[in-house]
Structures are given as C-alpha cells and as structure tokens.
Amino acid sequence: xxxxxxxxxxxxxxxxxxxxxxxxxxxxxxxxxxxxxxxxxxxxxxxxxxxxxxxxxxxxxxxxxxxxxxxxxxxxxxxxxxxxxxxxxxxxxxxxxxxxxxxxxxxxxxxxxxxxxxxxxxxxxxxxxxxxxxxxxxxxxxxxxxxxxxx
Amino acid sequence: xxxxxxxxxxxxxxxxxxxxxxxxxxxxxxxxxxxxxxxxxxxxxxxxxxxxxxxxxxxxxxxxxxxxxxxxxxxxxxxxxxxxxxxxxxxxxxxxxxxxxxxxxxxxxxxxxxxxxxxxxxxxxxxxxxxxxxxxxxxxxxxxxxxxxxx
DNA sequence: TCCATGTTGTAGCAATGGCTACAATATATT
DNA sequence: AATATATTGTAGCCATTGCTACAACATGGA
Ligand SMILES: [Mn+2]
Ligand SMILES: [Mn+2]
Ligand SMILES: [Mn+2]
Ligand SMILES: [Mn+2]
Numbered sequence: 328x329x330x331x332x333x334x335x336x337x338x339x340x341x342x343x344x345x346x347x348x349x350x351x352x353x354x355x356x357x358x359x360x361x362x363x364x365x366x367x368x369x370x371x372x373x374x375x376x377x378x379x380x381x382x383x384x385x386x387x388x389x390x391x392x393x394x395x396x397x398x399x400x401x402x403x404x405x406x407x408x409x410x411x412x413x414x415x416x417x418x419x420x421x422x423x424x425x426x427x428x429x430x431x432x433x434x435x436x437x438x439x440x441x442x443x444x445x446x447x448x449x450x451x452x453x454x455x456x457x458x459x460x461x462x463x464x465x466x467x468x469x470x471x472x473x474x475x476x477x478x
Numbered sequence: 479x480x481x482x483x484x485x486x487x488x489x490x491x492x493x494x495x496x497x498x499x500x501x502x503x504x505x506x507x508x509x510x511x512x513x514x515x516x517x518x519x520x521x522x523x524x525x526x527x528x529x530x531x532x533x534x535x536x537x538x539x540x541x542x543x544x545x546x547x548x549x550x551x552x553x554x555x556x557x558x559x560x561x562x563x564x565x566x567x568x569x570x571x572x573x574x575x576x577x578x579x580x581x582x583x584x585x586x587x588x589x590x591x592x593x594x595x596x597x598x599x600x601x602x603x604x605x606x607x608x609x610x611x612x613x614x615x616x617x618x619x620x621x622x623x624x625x626x627x628x629x
Numbered sequence: 630t631c632c633a634t635g636t637t638g639t640a641g642c643a644a645t646g647g648c649t650a651c652a653a654t655a656t657a658t659t
Numbered sequence: 660a661a662t663a664t665a666t667t668g669t670a671g672c673c674a675t676t677g678c679t680a681c682a683a684c685a686t687g688g689a
Contacts, residue, residue: 353604354505354646358676379636391677393638398675410637410684440616453504453608462601465591502677509646530666542647544668549645561654561667631689638683648673655666 357456360426361385362395363404366413367423375412429463430455436466508607511577512536513546514555517564518574526563580614581606587617 365384369376378396382389396413399405404419415423433455437447458466516535520527529547533540547564550556555570566574584606588598609617 355675377636378638387676388678389637390639390679395676437613437616440613440620442610442613442616446610446612450608450610450613454605457601457604457608459593459597459601461597462588462591462593465588465593469591505676506645528666529668538646539648540667541649541669546646632687633689634685634687636683636685638681640679640681642678642680644677645675646673647675649671651668651670653666653668655664657662657664659660659662 353456358395359399359402359404360422360456361452362399363415363419363423364426364430366405366415367420367427370415376414377412381413426455429458432463432466432470433458435470439470504607509546510550510553510555511573511607512603513550514566514570514574515577515581517556517566518571518578521566527565528563532564577606580609583614583617583621584609586621590621 362381362385365381366376369380369384373380378389378392381396382392385392396405396407399419400407403416404422405413405415407413430451434447434451437450438444442450513532513536516532517527520531520535524531529540529543532547533543536543547556547558550570551558554567555573556564556566558564581602585598585602588601589595593601
C-alpha cells in the first residue's frame with residue numbers, strides 16, 4: 328500500500344458532509360405529499376376520492392393505496408372509514424394545497440426554461456419534493472420578475 | 479350521496495396519469511448514484527474508499543453501507559473483497575462521473591438563481607436524481623448562455 | 630330478488646434501506 | 660509479540676413500498 332506509490336496520500340477521512348439523512352426523510356414525505364395532492368385533485372374534479380381511483384391515477388395497485396391510506400390516517404392527514412371514500416383533514420388539505428402549489432411552480436419554471444411540457448411535468452413530479460422554500464421562491468421570482476412578493 | 483348536492487358530479491374517474499412509477503424507479507437509482515459518486519470522490523481525494531469513510535460521509539452506519547455495497551456489486555458498479563477497500567468498475571466510474579457532473583450543474587444552477595450555496599447543495603442532493611437530460615441541458619444552457627454545446 | 634361485477638380489505642411475499650448488538654479481522658501501539 | 664483500537668462483517672430487528680391471490684362487501688342489471 329505504500330511501496331510503488333499511486334495513492335495521493337490520505338488527508339484525513341473528512342467529517343460527515345452529505346446529508347443522505349435529509350434525502351431519506353424527504354422520501355418518507357414524498358408519498359404523503361403525492362397522495363394528499365391527488366386526493367385533493369380527485370375531490371375537486373370528481374367529488375370524491377376512492378381507493379380505486381387513486382390506484383389508477385398513481386399507477387399502483389389498490390392494495391398499496393389501501394395500506395398507504397392507513398399510514399396517512401395515523402399521521403392525521405386523512406380520515407377514512409371502511410368501504411367509504413377518503414377525506415382530507417385540515418392538515419391534509421393544507422399539505423395538499425402546498426404540494427399542489429409547489430408542484431405547479433416547479434413545472435411552470437421548467438417550462439419557462441424551454442423544457443417541453445411533458446418532460447417538465449414528469450421532472451417536477453420528482454423534483455418538487457426536494458425544493459426548499461428558498462429555491463421555490465427563486466423559481467417564483469424568476470417566473471414573475473416584476474412583482475416581488477405580493478400575493 | 480345525491481340528495482342535497484355538493485359534489486360536482488363525476489366526469490369519469492380519469493385514466494392513469496401521474497407516473498409515480500418513474501419516481502419509484504428513480505428512487506431505486508438514487509442510492510446507487512449517491513454511493514458511486516461518493517466512492518469516486520473518496521478515491522480521488524483520499525486514495526481509497528473504505529466502508530467506514532463512506533458511512534461517515536453519507537451519514538449512515540457501516541452496516542447499511544456494507545449491504546448497499548453488496549447490492550452495487552451485484553449490479554456491476556463496484557468490486558469489493560472482504561476487508562478490502564471498494565473500487566469502481568468501468569460502469570461504476572461512468573455513473574459516478576455522470577452523477578457528479580449533474581449534481582454540480584444542478585447546484586451551480588440554483589446558486590446562479592441566488593439560492594444560498596448551502597441550500598443549493600442540499601436541494602441539489604435530492605433534485606439531481608429527478609433531472610432529465612432535457613432539464614439538465616436547460617440548466618447548463620442558462621449557466622453559459624454563449625456557448626451552445628462545445629465540451 | 631338474485632347475481633354479476635366492481636370495489637375494498639386482508640394475508641402473505643419480496644426488495645430496499647434504516648438500525649443495534651455482537652463477532653471477526655486488521656492495524657497500530659507499546 | 661502482545662494487546663488495544665479500528666475496521667469490517669453478520670444476525671436479526673423494523674418500516675416502507677411494491678406485488679399476487681383471495682375474501683368480503685356493495686351495487687347495478689336482469
Ligand atoms: Mn406533486
Ligand atoms: Mn411528486
Ligand atoms: Mn449527488
Ligand atoms: Mn443525491
């Protein structure tokens with residue numbers, strides 16, 4: 328290991344740096360965000376959110392939806408009774424609206440850069456969950472350069 | 479359900495739309511990308527990539543690193559022998575460089591929008607895995623408006 | 630009313646990605 | 660060389676997020 332030389336020495340193993348921790352925690356929240364966002368959308372467009380509809384729209388089986396809904400129930404984001412459709416709690420509705428807004432801003436921002444709409448929406452679906460408040464504001468600012476913080 | 483009226487009718491449950499499938503698949507690749515990227519970085523800066531160093535830098539325990547390395551080995555991204563340090567295969571090195579480049583472009587792009595460096599790097603850590611070729615090119619183009627595709 | 634179909638729920642499997650506790654090996658210090 | 664420390668590996672736990680197969684319930688049509 329130290330005869331012919333080829334390794335550039337070892338200037339300290341370096342302290343912890345990359346926070347995969349944050350990424351992992353975000354993953355745990357991504358599902359919740361995508362579900363409540365879709366639940367809100369279904370309620371707004373069809374009047375109710377059913378397990379089957381969610382499964383179809385999210386591209387997973389009804390089994391997966393069912394169990395996820397139970398988790399969201401435990402987290403206080405939705406209410407659901409056996410064989411009945413799904414409702415958002417106040418917290419769920421709030422998260423739903425935040426997620427929907429952020430998703431839209433990210434997608435619009437990408438489109439404004441010239442990314443094709445379909446690609447922009449697809450990318451936004453994944454990127455949205457990793458966009459901090461600061462970055463979201465930078466995106467929004469870029470979208471409306473004139474105004475600077477009015478609702 | 480149809481007496482007092484409050485639900486806006488049901489204009490079809492709508493066909494599958496959102497591709498959580500893509501998001502899931504991307505998740506499956508995130509770990510691989512983050513690991514090979516870090517392995518490449520460790521080899522470049524300290525001469526070798528050890529389990530302990532990876533654990534420290536990624537913010538997980540050495541146990542998690544160990545098992546992940548076995549998975550990467552099966553996927554042909556790294557080679558590793560018991561009690562020896564980890565090496566990248568050709569495929570691993572290529573993925574490492576691609577990931578590193580994309581990570582850097584995303585981070586630089588966010589910084590160019592005025593996002594604080596620390597936040598930009600943190601956001602990029604998660605966003606990078608969901609950035610398509612088209613979006614990456616849009617980011618890169620925004621960074622160097624003059625040049626248009628020269629290496 | 631009866632039955633077919635649609636919807637929801639449950640049982641049980643797999644892969645991923647965390648962890649603690651403990652064992653084995655390698656390296657460094659005396 | 661002997662011992663202490665650091666590193667690596669293994670056993671076994673948990674939660675999440677997928678799935679298929681099957682059971683139960685609800686609802687519309689005959
Ligand atoms: Mn969304
Ligand atoms: Mn999403
Ligand atoms: Mn990265
Ligand atoms: Mn990353």
